[in-house]
Amino acid sequence: MLFKLAWRNIWRNKRRTLITAASILFAVFSASVMSSFQKGAWDHMVNNVVNFYFGYAQVHQNGYWEEQTLDKAFDYKTAQQDIKNKLADVQNVVPRIESFALASYKNKTAGCLVVGTQPELEHELTKLKERISEGTYLTENDQAAIIGEGLAENLKIALNDTIVLISQGYRGVNAAAKYPVKALLDFGSPQLSKQMIYLPIKEAQQFYGAEGLATTLALQFDESKDVEESIQKVKANFHNEEYEVLDYKEMLPELMEARELDTAGARLMMFILYIIITFGIFGTILMMTKERTYEFGVLVSIGMSRWQLALTVWLEIVLLGIVGAIAGIIVSFPVIYYLHTNPIEMTGEMAEVYQKFGVEPILPSVLEYGIFIKQAFVVFLVTTVLAVYPFFKIWNLKPVQAMRA
Numbered sequence: 001m002l003f004k005l006a007w008r009n010i011w012r013n014k015r016r017t018l019i020t021a022a023s024i025l026f027a028v029f030s031a032s033v034m035s036s037f038q039k040g041a042w043d044h045m046v047n048n049v050v051n052f053y054f055g056y057a058q059v060h061q062n063g064y065w066e067e068q069t070l071d072k073a074f075d076y077k078t079a080q081q082d083i084k085n086k087l088a089d090v091q092n093v094v095p096r097i098e099s100f101a102l103a104s105y106k107n108k109t110a111g112c113l114v115v116g117t118q119p120e121l122e123h124e125l126t127k128l129k130e131r132i133s134e135g136t137y138l139t140e141n142d143q144a145a146i147i148g149e150g151l152a153e154n155l156k157i158a159l160n161d162t163i164v165l166i167s168q169g170y171r172g173v174n175a176a177a178k179y180p181v182k183a184l185l186d187f188g189s190p191q192l193s194k195q196m197i198y199l200p201i202k203e204a205q206q207f208y209g210a211e212g213l214a215t216t217l218a219l220q221f222d223e224s225k226d227v228e229e230s231i232q233k234v235k236a237n238f239h240n241e242e243y244e245v246l247d248y249k250e251m252l253p254e255l256m257e258a259r260e261l262d263t264a265g266a267r268l269m270m271f272i273l274y275i276i277i278t279f280g281i282f283g284t285i286l287m288m289t290k291e292r293t294y295e296f297g298v299l300v301s302i303g304m305s306r307w308q309l310a311l312t313v314w315l316e317i318v319l320l321g322i323v324g325a326i327a328g329i330i331v332s333f334p335v336i337y338y339l340h341t342n343p344i345e346m347t348g349e350m351a352e353v354y355q356k357f358g359v360e361p362i363l364p365s366v367l368e369y370g371i372f373i374k375q376a377f378v379v380f381l382v383t384t385v386l387a388v389y390p391f392f393k394i395w396n397l398k399p400v401q402a403m404r405a
Contacts, residue, residue, distance in 0.1 A: 006315035024324025101167035116204020135183030150193030321383035
């Protein structure tokens with residue numbers, strides 16, 4: 001009965017109701033689209049960076065990440081098999097042996113990162129084959145290297161020329177070898193392009209004197225499932241003194257800090273937006289309470305409980321907020337869905353900046369029902385708090401004075 005009465009009351013003044021609902025609609029629409037774009041853009045950037053090289057998580061021998069030394073290499077085959085057998089969420093386990101070396105061609109030299117990997121597994125994780133700009137991809141038994149275009153330019157080396165690598169191998173052994181350049185890689189990121197060299201893992205192990213060893217197991221997860229939950233499962237299975245499991249947040253702290261800073265800025269903007277809307281709703285409540293003082297006095301005089309009257313007014317305010325929130329969700333959903341399936345493509349200098357860092361130059365939105373639910377909850381919370389004012393006025397109402405007003 002009270003619900004029906006409250007619903008009728010909010011439509012007694014249709015203009016006021018529509019104006020208030022429209023302001024709430026605008027707030028919900030703006031906040032939903034802003035949240036969707038902000039989360040979508042960062043999820044897209046993280047996915048690109050993670051799948052560019054690191055993977056969502058890596059397994060090392062304990063202490064490797066701090067020291068980054070070949071002496072922390074380990075016999076990876078047992079761990080690789082354990083992960084495949086025990087963890088169904090892990091789609092791919094890519095063994096790598098990584099270390100720095102001095103690359104030389106004729107009278108040119110440059111520091112580089114030599115990565116020994118299993119070519120096909122590496123391609124599944126990072127799509128390395130698709131970055132080849134010239135030449136052909138590695139096979140498992142090749143005695144050849146593929147290098148970044150930036151490194152090739154610095155060394156003035158071309159396809160099929162021979163590159164010389166000099167380094168320190170496992171436990172201090174001398175590492176020196178020469179390899180024909182089988183392909184050039186276009187990384188997009190200038191930093192990676194100037195330092196990356198890939199070898200088949202068997203060849204890299206022989207080069208570093210580390211047969212059967214790897215420094216890293218990069219993990220690829222089933223992205224249709226909760227990746228964070230999958231990472232925790234890996235950590236639970238390898239939480240011991242022999243191995244360390246690092247997720248992308250631990251390996252890329254600067255990126256995570258930038259994301260948190262950007263998220264904080266977006267939250268501040270939404271907070272300001274909702275403060276403005278809160279004052280708009282409060283103005284409506286103030287006018288409604290003032291206009292209906294006589295009505296409240298009459299209802300209390302004829303025996304209506306103050307609790308019932310206060311509850312009815314609270315329902316009116318909450319219903320007003322829900323109407324605006326639902327309208328905002330109805331309007332924002334198709335917009336977000338369209339931008340999710342048809343992301344905005346960036347052009348010009350901004351697109352070039354994204355490409356330099358290996359990120360596809362698009363701005364996608366993310367379609368998550370939690371975004372809409374969150375906005376509806378905020379509106380419900382705001383209207384519930386604002387309903388304290390008419391509740392206070394009704395509780396302290398003096399019927400005789402109210403009917404004289």
